[in-house]
Amino acid sequence: MPEIPEIETVCQHLRGSVVATTITGITINRSKNLNMEPDEFIRLVTGQTIIAVGRRAKIILLTLSNRHTLTIHFMLEGYAQLLEDGNPALQQASAVFRLASGRALTLFKINLGYIHLFPTVDWQEIEDVSQLGPEPLSAEFTLSHFLKLFKVRKGMIKPLLMNQKLIAGIGNVYSNEALFCSRLLPTRKVKDINDEELSTVYYCLRKLLSQAIQLGGVYPIPYSQADRLTGGYLAQLKVAYRTGKPCFECKAPIQAQRVGGRNAFYCPKCQH
DNA sequence: CACCATGTTAGCGG
DNA sequence: GCCGCTAACATGGT
Numbered sequence: 001m002p003e004i005p006e007i008e009t010v011c012q013h014l015r016g017s018v019v020a021t022t023i024t025g026i027t028i029n030r031s032k033n034l035n036m037e038p039d040e041f042i043r044l045v046t047g048q049t050i051i052a053v054g055r056r057a058k059i060i061l062l063t064l065s066n067r068h069t070l071t072i073h074f075m076l077e078g079y080a081q082l083l084e085d086g087n088p089a090l091q092q093a094s095a096v097f098r099l100a101s102g103r104a105l106t107l108f109k110i111n112l113g114y115i116h117l118f119p120t121v122d123w124q125e126i127e128d129v130s131q132l133g134p135e136p137l138s139a140e141f142t143l144s145h146f147l148k149l150f151k152v153r154k155g156m157i158k159p160l161l162m163n164q165k166l167i168a169g170i171g172n173v174y175s176n177e178a179l180f181c182s183r184l185l186p187t188r189k190v191k192d193i194n195d196e197e198l199s200t201v202y203y204c205l206r207k208l209l210s211q212a213i214q215l216g217g218v219y220p221i222p223y224s225q226a227d228r229l230t231g232g233y234l235a236q237l238k239v240a241y242r243t244g245k246p247c248f249e250c251k252a253p254i255q256a257q258r259v260g261g262r263n264a265f266y267c268p269k270c271q272h
Numbered sequence: 273c274a275c276c277a278t279g280t281t282a283g284c285g286g
Numbered sequence: 287g288c289c290g291c292t293a294a295c296a297t298g299g300t
Contacts, residue, residue, distance in 0.1 A: 001278065058279080076278040077297075111296040112279070155289055164280075171279070261291070263277075 002074045004137070004169035005212035006219040007058050009230055010080050013223040014053040014060070017082050018105055022049045025098040033094060035116040044068060044117060045097075056129040057168035067121050071128045075113035081106050082224040132168035136205055141167075146202045150190050157193065157201070158186035159260030170205070173218060173240045176265045178205045180239045185271045186257075186264035211236070239265040 002010075026046055031038045048064040055061065060080075062070040072080075083089060085104050090096050094110040107115065118126050133149075134141045149167070153160055160166055161175040170178075179186050181204035184197060193201075212218070215236065216229035223230055238248055243256040247267040255268050 003279095073279090075280075075296090109297080153288085159290080162279090172277095260289095262279090 001076070001171070001173065002058055002078070002219055003171040003174050003217075004055075004058065004209055005174070005215075005217035005233060007055055007060060007074070007169075008213045009217045009219070010223065011053050011055045011060060012229075013082070013227065014050075014062075014080070014105075017103075017224070018050050018099060019053055020049065020051075022047065022100040023097050024100050027090070027093070027096040027098075029096075030094040030110060033110045033114045035114070041115075041117055045070070054123075056123060057132050057135070057164060058171070059128055061123065061126075061129070063121050067119070069118050069121055069123070069126060071114070071116045071118070071126060072107065072110075073113040073128070074110065077109040077111060078113045079108050079219065079221050080223060081108065081221070132164055133166045134168065136167050136169065137209055143199055143202050147195065147198060150198060153190045155190065156186065156259060157184060157188050157190050158262075158264055160190060161201075161205075162260070162262070170209075172262050173237070174205070174208060174212070176240045177208050177238060180265075180267060180271060181208060183271050186259045186266055239267060241265065 023045055026042045028034065028038045028041065034041050045064065048066050050062050051065055052063040053060065054063070058073060060072040064070065083104050083106050085098055085102055090104060090106055093106045093108050095107045095115055097105040099105060116128055120126065123129055134145065150160065158175050158179060161170050161178065176186070178201060182197065182200045184193065184201065212233040215232035218231060218234045218237065220231050220234065239254050242254040242265060244253050246252065247254055247270060250267065250269045252267055252269040254265055257264050
């Protein structure tokens, strides 16, 4: 479920709470999520200061003072919380980074996800992100860039929107929402969609992602006690997870259908 | 108990 | 090479 808005929300919290703080201790409870032996990982990261927090697609990148970069991918269910050191919940975490502030940056349920460390601060050299397509909210990602990418494709629009090599960071929730906003069925073949309709997809995507970031995305678990932001976009969802509920536009029940192996949610009357 | 959901990648056949 | 489909991965929910 975490996509660009959810990850960006976490990054905003991290920028306000862990940048410029030093990691004083680490506990790894799921070593298979690492790209090295836990001993090596702990040796390289303990004592380092977090210099910067970045995001590429659904991946969080922490720049460390020893010119290493930590990449964190939550995959399906992962999430981060800032907890007081000693909180009993730390026992259930996948990984705990204790900070000089007395708090702990805690990662939960990194089941299929990962925590990787690379000896570089150059994102181009990091294989986790080097294969990804453009960021949909970047200035370089113009309408003509989007049209050029999609016009040559042959498949259905929804799986293509979720193709990380084409555009990075869009998952099931925001692909469904963007297609409702565009009034296009998820199964529509891109080659049968005209330029005007395809442009609408571009504008809807950019608008929805920006609004969702402003409202804190749809992830339901707060980052800290002070967090009043996370999950604020849940109430804005028009089709995702609304199977059987009335469309906000026309009252027809929202349908769910497998498209490209994933659940597509759509309004059968509004989308064509 | 079986099955589903989720993101990503790999493999297979068309 | 691209497309669509399936399976695998970890885990919890029905």
